[in-house]
Amino acid sequence: ENSPAPLPERAIYGFALFLGSWFGFILYLIWAYVPETWLFSLGLTYWPQKYWAVALPAYLLVAIGIGYILLFGINMMSTAPLNSTHTITDNYAKKQQQKKFQEEAIPALRDIPISEVNRMFFLPEK
Amino acid sequence: MGERRYRSASGAPVALRRRQHSASCRELSVRCPRLQLRSLSAVTSAVWLAAYGLFVLSENSMVLSAAIFITLFGLIIYLHFVKVDQESLLVIGSLGIQVTSSYASGRESTTFIEMGQVKDVVINEAIHMQKVIYYLCILLQDPGDPQGVSEVVPLFQSSKPRLDCLIEVYKSCQEILEQRKTAPQSS
Numbered sequence A: 001e002n003s004p005a006p007l008p009e010r011a012i013y014g015f016a017l018f019l020g021s022w023f024g025f026i027l028y029l030i031w032a033y034v035p036e037t038w039l040f041s042l043g044l045t046y047w048p049q050k051y052w053a054v055a056l057p058a059y060l061l062v063a064i065g066i067g068y069i070l071l072f073g074i075n076m077m078s079t080a081p082l083n084s085t086h087t088i089t090d091n092y093a094k095k096q097q098q099k100k101f102q103e104e105a106i107p108a109l110r111d112i113p114i115s116e117v118n119r120m121f122f123l124p125e126k
Numbered sequence B: 001m002g003e004r005r006y007r008s009a010s011g012a013p014v015a016l017r018r019r020q021h022s023a024s025c026r027e028l029s030v031r032c033p034r035l036q037l038r039s040l041s042a043v044t045s046a047v048w049l050a051a052y053g054l055f056v057l058s059e060n061s062m063v064l065s066a067a068i069f070i071t072l073f074g075l076i077i078y079l080h081f082v083k084v085d086q087e088s089l090l091v092i093g094s095l096g097i098q099v100t101s102s103y104a105s106g107r108e109s110t111t112f113i114e115m116g117q118v119k120d121v122v123i124n125e126a127i128h129m130q131k132v133i134y135y136l137c138i139l140l141q142d143p144g145d146p147q148g149v150s151e152v153v154p155l156f157q158s159s160k161p162r163l164d165c166l167i168e169v170y171k172s173c174q175e176i177l178e179q180r181k182t183a184p185q186s187s
Helices: A008-033 A036-041 A051-078 A114-122 B037-058 B062-082 B163-182
Strands: B003-007 B013-022 B025-031 B084-092 B096-103 B108-114 B118-128 B131-141 B149-154
Touching: A008 A051, A114 B118, A114 B163, B003 B163, B013 B163, B025 B163, B037 B062, B062 B096, B084 B163, B096 B118, B118 B163, B131 B163
Parallel strands: none
Antiparallel strands: B003 B013, B013 B025, B025 B084, B084 B096, B096 B108, B118 B131, B131 B149
């Protein structure tokens, strides 16, 4: 049902988007370059100021640059500090149910407490 | 028990000293590297060069005196509040765990955690400043839930020794903590 294969409907959507984006681009070029007097003589008086033809791309590029820094900062803020219990456990691990141990079966997946993991890694003498 | 050399997470040399006071009492101290003369003179020269540049631009000689005072007070505040000389862990089997930080000016800051609150001492890994580091921490018992952890107290925050040093400290602590399971509970 949800395959990524090319379908006739998808081809039509793609072509419509292609024509639409070309139309939008040509319209933007006309708005930015054609002098105001020519547009007025054609009767098109209520178009936005040409200032925005330069301002909007500038805003967009600065927003993208700030977005990189913002994403980095949000990542750093969401990292749990060293003294938080989120480095050890979380809600799912606290509420997990212990399944009964069955012979000859692969043990069920569970979160092993950090004390046990430490003992296994660091205590036995080789 | 002598002193062994290890490295911190950033590569600086640290030294671990283990002392056994009795069968159930151990003290583990990690000594951080001292303040280097070259970094001190580099910072002082940078601040004084910047101040001289400002003086040339503004023709105000107060800038130079201000720079001298800033350097002096900055150094005193750094040595008293920031620069840690030694961090030590004193584990007393039936009593508790005492964590001491000695600063370069001689100030000592101590925290004591009684043994009833200590669930375990473990080596945990966490993300710290674009790195993943191992650090030793004390897990405090949650009074309501026997399996739960109420708080995590990280140890050796300024010296940040690497895993080999942490394993030694961990083994020493576990030898003492295991005694509380075999010893009868008194309260």
